[in-house]
Amino acid sequence: MKNLNPYLNFKGNTEEAFNFYKSVLGGEFLTIQRFKDTPEADRVSEEEGNKIMHISLKLDNGTILMATDALESMGHFITQGSNFHLSLDAESEAEADELFKGLSQGGKITIPLEKMFWGAYFGMLTDRFGIQWMVNYDGNQPI
Template sequence: MAKFNFYLNFKENTEEAFNFYKSVFGGEFETLQRFGDTPHAGDVPAEHHDKIMHVSLPLPGGGVLMGTDDLGVMGRPFILGNNISLSIGADSEAEADQLFGGLSEGATITMPLQKTFWGAYFGMLTDRFGIQWMVNYDYPQA
């Protein structure tokens, strides 16, 4: 069964925000990856290499709070209010396809489901009601 998580976009202060959330909720970051550490670092201006590409903080009681520094590279400008997405963690590629396909009816596809450099099958869309969704299946680690 799919797991639902929370994905937050920030205007270049993700690290500050997540250190705050960590102080409130406790725990440790599961992932912290900077734009400069990705295979696509050359596509990002050097002044943004230290910004957060992805961070995840497991929450007490389940769920994961995730985030990124929104550099405006996903085809939409950062606007306070469009900075949250619902993220679904699927249990298989087939489940990801089924969920993404269902949500895609009348939607705007931001990123089609595809294999990614971080070892996942991932896609993003805005549904016909204006809600932003991320569908993700993490491949088993070798």
Template structure:
């Protein structure tokens, strides 16, 4: 069975926000990945290198709060309504395919579902109702 987690987008202050959330929820970050450590690092301006590509904080009973810095240098622009995604973690690649292609039908694919540089099977889309989704499968 797939699980759904909130995925937030911030305008450059993800680290500040997540340090605040950590002070409230407690716990430790599961992941902290910076843009300087991605294949796109060479295409980004110096001021974006330390921004967060991904951060994850468990906040209780299987729920993980995750986020990224939306970078204008990558053509990303935040407006009210696009500052979050519903992130589905699937149990198999087949389940990822089913949910990705089913939910994205009639919508707009942002990132095609495929193996990502970090090793997961990942894709993003906006459904026909304007809801932003991410589908992810992590192989064992």
């Protein structure tokens, strides 16, 4: 597998979530496409037209984080954050601390970031948007 690019579904707050992720993770937006700018525009209300049809955030390591606003009016129903985790592998303990601190703002820490029995510096959290994250630093250990 060349790349693994996570795709997230939100209940109408994709833009807010991705501005937050960009502020913590860095990178650049490659695409921001709204429903009003697509062939689906006549199927949504004016308010929903401003929602995100597709967004992509390219991170410095080449990973592309993508998402959409899953509109119930178009038959999309989701349960936020319960079916996956996003795993971040940091390049140092200091970077792991920074990522964990940033993502946990307004969220809930599940496992505090600390040295684990298997040797990794690891923690888990759910961010303020209901997305579950794992932050990991393995040093020179194989993943």
